[in-house]
Amino acid sequence: MSPGDAPPATGLSGQALVRRYGGVTALGGVSIDVPPGRITALTGPNGAGKSTLFRCLSGAERPDAGQVLLDGRDITRLPEYTRARLGLARTFQQLAVFPGLTVADNLRVGAEQAGRLGPRAADFSVARTLRQLGLEALADRPAALLPTGTLRLLELGRALAADPTVLLLDEPAAGLDAEETELLAALLSALAEDGRAVLLVEHDRELIDRIAHRVHTMSAGRIDAAVEATAAERPADEERATAEERAADGR
Ligand SMILES: Nc1ncnc2c1ncn2[C@@H]1O[C@H](COP(=O)(O)OP(=O)(O)OP(=O)(O)O)[C@@H](O)[C@H]1O
Numbered sequence: 001m002s003p004g005d006a007p008p009a010t011g012l013s014g015q016a017l018v019r020r021y022g023g024v025t026a027l028g029g030v031s032i033d034v035p036p037g038r039i040t041a042l043t044g045p046n047g048a049g050k051s052t053l054f055r056c057l058s059g060a061e062r063p064d065a066g067q068v069l070l071d072g073r074d075i076t077r078l079p080e081y082t083r084a085r086l087g088l089a090r091t092f093q094q095l096a097v098f099p100g101l102t103v104a105d106n107l108r109v110g111a112e113q114a115g116r117l118g119p120r121a122a123d124f125s126v127a128r129t130l131r132q133l134g135l136e137a138l139a140d141r142p143a144a145l146l147p148t149g150t151l152r153l154l155e156l157g158r159a160l161a162a163d164p165t166v167l168l169l170d171e172p173a174a175g176l177d178a179e180e181t182e183l184l185a186a187l188l189s190a191l192a193e194d195g196r197a198v199l200l201v202e203h204d205r206e207l208i209d210r211i212a213h214r215v216h217t218m219s220a221g222r223i224d225a226a227v228e229a230t231a232a233e234r235p236a237d238e239e240r241a242t243a244e245e246r247a248a249d250g251r
Pocket residue numbers: 021024025026044045046047048049050051052053
């Protein structure tokens with residue numbers, strides 16, 4: 001790497017994160033890596049600390065101790081909007097779409113508000129995101145008229161339109177029917193194959209087992225187990241290995 005080059009993409013990492021609310025220790029020193037090219041899942045019972053960890057990683061909350069790193073850079077003290085400009089995007093469990101705006105305009109807000117894309121790149125990103133989500137026919141429809149499943153896909157699209165390198169997804173499958181879940185699974189796998197780092201906080205174990213490369217299980221503010229998905233000699237892994245071999249050969 002020559003001076004001035006961007007640092008190597010290592011993704012997002014939380015290190016020894018602690019968060020207390022009064023007497024409750026929501027995070028008791030949690031470490032997690034969310035590397036590029038992989039879907040990292042986080043699961044566990046209600047109250048385990050998943051949302052708190054998610055908020056500390058996204059920047060919605062500051063941890064009391066520990067660090068958050070993005071491609072090796074310490075972003076622990078950076079606010080959400082600065083993290084967004086650096087390539088971090090998140091979705092909300094409570095949907096954050098604007099009901100009065102059309103589908104396309106919701107995506108445009110997502111594309112522009114992170115401050116990563118100029119107007120032309122934002123246009124391109126809106127068109128690409130409509131295509132990726134299969135929402136082209138609904139582009140001019142006000143979000144208020146859409147059913148929950150479609151709104152949830154739009155919520156994902158809002159994050160995706162900013163062309164992030166790291167995507168933090170809070171229960172993206174909640175409220176989706178089987179067909180929409182299928183579309184979501186294929187889309188998330190494609191995003192990881194494309195080199196993005198994806199964190200999936202999810203209760204849908206079947207979805208996790210199908211698409212995640214690594215599954216972290218939390219309880220009582222700790223990560224109990226991090227299991228490499230066994231079915232996971234997935235295409236993304238093979239492609240990354242080939243890309244790494246090519247890079248090592250200087251090809
Ligand atoms: N703002 C807060 N104030 C006080 N306690 C909180 C706050 N947020 C979370 N907690 C507590 O911290 C612990 C972890 O909560 P958190 O919401 O992170 O768990 P979770 O795994 O995301 O649960 P769920 O699946 O229900 O969303 C719980 O005991 C919760 O009551």
